[in-house]
Amino acid sequence: MKFDWFVLPFSIGLIFLVVYLIIQYYLWLNKLSASQLKSFYRIFFSKKIFLVIGEIFSEALLHIRIFKTNILLGFMHSSFALGWFLLIVTGAIETQLFASKPINHLYEPIFFKYFNTHVPTDKLHKIFTFLMDLWLLYVLSGIFLAIVKRFYSRILGIKKTTKLFWTDQVALYSLWLIFPLRLLAESSSTAIFHHGSFLTNTLGSYLEQHIHLSKASYALWWAYSVDLFIFFVILPFSRYMHIPTEIVLIALRRAGLKTEKKINSISQFEIHSCSSCGICIDNCQLQIVSNRNNMIPAYLFQKERHKKVLKRDLYDCLMCGRCETSCPVRINILNIKLARRNEKLTKRKDAFHYLQQLPIETKNTEVAYFAGCMSHLTPSIIRSMLKIFEKFQISYEFIDKDGTVCCGRPLMLAGKYDDAQKLIEKNIQIILASNANILITSCPICYKVFNDEYRLPITVMHHSQWLAQLFHNRKIDIKKSTTKISAVYHDPCDLGRGSHIFDEPRMLLQQFVNLSETSPYKKENSLCCGGSLGNFYANENDRVKIARHAYYQLVHEESCLITSCPLCKKTFQKVAEKPVFDIAEIVNQYML
């Protein structure tokens, strides 16, 4: 049996890590409900397992989504993950095939060049030696990029890189050291036994001329092993916990499990899958205008892992969802934030006794129109909608004509789910009493909560959808004489990213205006106007800055801005040079 004392740190570290992970994952999985566990275990015996393996390969190793953000950044992440993976796999096979005595210990592939000193003679072994050097060079190139990123992150396409917690720093530096140490250790042995390939041989013979290698070599192998020990022991307490956790998360997600309204162990898997890659930092508009960092997922989850989350970290967020869309790990950031908000404010339940006294009137109409609170502050939207209803002789009931019960989403955004439920119940009664087939709302905030929480037996439509449908049924004619104005469409967060309504407004607007689609900030990548009800800390100054930044990213020269949200309209009006329209106004203005 091949043994040297220096293998101990590595072996102990690895055993510690494996045992820790097994216990931790067992504890987390144990807290899942029986049905959740069932669907999780079922994954392993279904075809979906191939999807899981595929995604592990493409995301945990190749990092394809990061490649899509930036090629260099993707290369950096993949070189660590895939490079190290290839080193392990190739090393294990090499040990099986070419170790002088075919006993494969836990540590032998790792320290192969120390224990196996004969020079490779047959072609296959030479190929393996070459591959091992190649993979090592691949990883080293990634480390080079990582170091560059720490100091000049812009080269890798991100403006700001993540600031680290101390355990993350220890882990980071020990990770960076692993591969240079391995290179040096292997090269030093190669210099003595000449059993390496292009990289180790060359460096080995170079080192031989300068250093007394027979002594240094042994020290280097010790250093390599100790460094591995440090990395393995610190890993569970650092961001590198994402490496094993993301694999489990991929399986969980394929089983249809994700964080919903409560923080549970799935959330723990999600939180620990964050690699603090920092892509979310640049996508946060609040960070851009305020330079505050605490709400950014990379930092929030860092604090989550160390249980240091403050109220401000949770509530100082626009909840626009740009971070979630950009997240390469697809963590349900918004749900986690909301669930945490929910925990912060549950002790005190609000009464809303007045809801019981509200009368409910039964009506008999085709359409129930719920303008939404905010629309009452943009009367042009309501007026346009009512004119359109009248023009097409649609029997409608204007549910919140005199203001009604709030839809409940603002309370949910504050984390007050239970209170919101009371409003929702009341509104369901009011809506159903109208006996309408369709509920139309002018407010994307209401639209989202109607869809996600109300479970209404009737069709729910945002007015942009309904108008598009009306147009599609060839009911609307356009004034021929007028020249088309040029315009840009802004996707409201809750309608676009939140409810995936991207095409209907565009399809409709293309008929009425010259729609410019050149901005990169459209559809999923749309910007937040800054008016957000999700944030409880941003002052007017922050909000105006966000609106101005967003407005000038979208609107150039002659075009005007069209949106489909009263809150976006109101927010943009403050900074816009030209009038800001709602899609309903455009239809009302230009229809025959």
Next chain:
Amino acid sequence: MKTDVVVIGGGIAGLEASTALHNLGHHVILIEKKDILGGHVALWDKLFPNNKNASSIIHYLKDHLPQNLTILLSTEITNISKRNNSFFIETNFHQTIETKSVLVATGYDVFNAHLKEEYGYGIYDNVITSAELEEMFKNNKPILTKQGKEPSRIGFVHCVGSRDRKINNLYCSKVCCVTAVKQAIEIRQKLPFSETYCFYMDLRMYGLNFEELYNESQEKYGVTFIRGRLSEASETIDGKIIIKVEDTLLGRPLKMTMDMLVLMVGMVPSAGTSFLINKLDLLSNNGHFIASSDEHLLANYTNVNGVFVAGTASSPKSIDDTFADARSAVLAIHQYLTSQKM
């Protein structure tokens, strides 16, 4: 053309200053972009607080204009630059005027009420601005709703475009409170069977006889004052306006149907004022008006030597204050020109 001083703006500040500067022996050119003189005051019917005819002021100023004063009407400045203590002004008639000093009397514009969409201006038929109401008075138009009826209930909304951080106008426009009182009285005089209501945040009756006018409006004309800022307005099928305010002194929300809603629009820097701030690199104050070098001691001086300011180009002012400001600007320019000659 060469001159001692160019006065930009033919409103009351510009007219008063031009006359006085001319009488002090300086060569003056007065530039006005419209084809008539008198600025905003020429659009007014009666003035607060003593019901004087606005036209009498304009007549007085015009009557006292010196015969040989150069007045360029319908003239817009296309460019202005400073070289070696002289200013070169180019106009839309391709004239170039060289002058030793400039008096900016470009005044104000009324606030664009469309920006407070929740009040329904431009959306509802019977929401008008105070400027539009004054124009009705001036032209002796009958006070009617869009539906052609005599309004029986008229509301005046104070502070539209003033003291409002939402539209970044933090300042008080000074004249709207007393104008609302004046206009409410006039409505009551013209329509004796109507009710008038003023919705205010604070009533700023700071001037001589303002408080008396306020008392009279309540005592003699029964104008009702409700302390509460309008939050939103909606429209009924027959074109009436339903407003929502809080009666803050009673601490209860209040809903009221109006036949006509008058928005007391405040002052914003005129397009000409903003243009000159840009072209001459003048400093501006919080409200985007032209900043005085020192608001107490050097009220008419600007950060550019040779550029002076008078009237509402530097801040909202009443007519009295504008006259006083114009006269003080005359003295400042006179000193500047005399010291240059020496």
Next chain:
Amino acid sequence: MKSFQYLKKIDRTIDYDNNDRALFYYLMRVEPTVALCIACGACTATCSAGNFSTLDLHKIMLSIRRGEKVYIAKEITQCVLCGKCQLVCPKNVNTRGVILQIMSFLQSSQL
């Protein structure tokens, strides 16, 4: 003497000397825009909950400064956080932020 019940002093005075203004000082630290309120009432006029309840944000704002904590604790529960008040406030008070901070202050002080 027992028949002179009406002579008992009904105290409607705001006892400014003895009121606990801790909430005001807390808000001044975490949400200083609370101090900008001029009690114009636009918030109450537009309030979604105010249509059906006694919720009156401008009174709450004044009560914060006077230290009338019991009133605030009773009234604030009716707020649905819809945010209309924030959109109409001419002084840019971050009203939803203020309300959230009041809620969490009261929650932690167990009032």
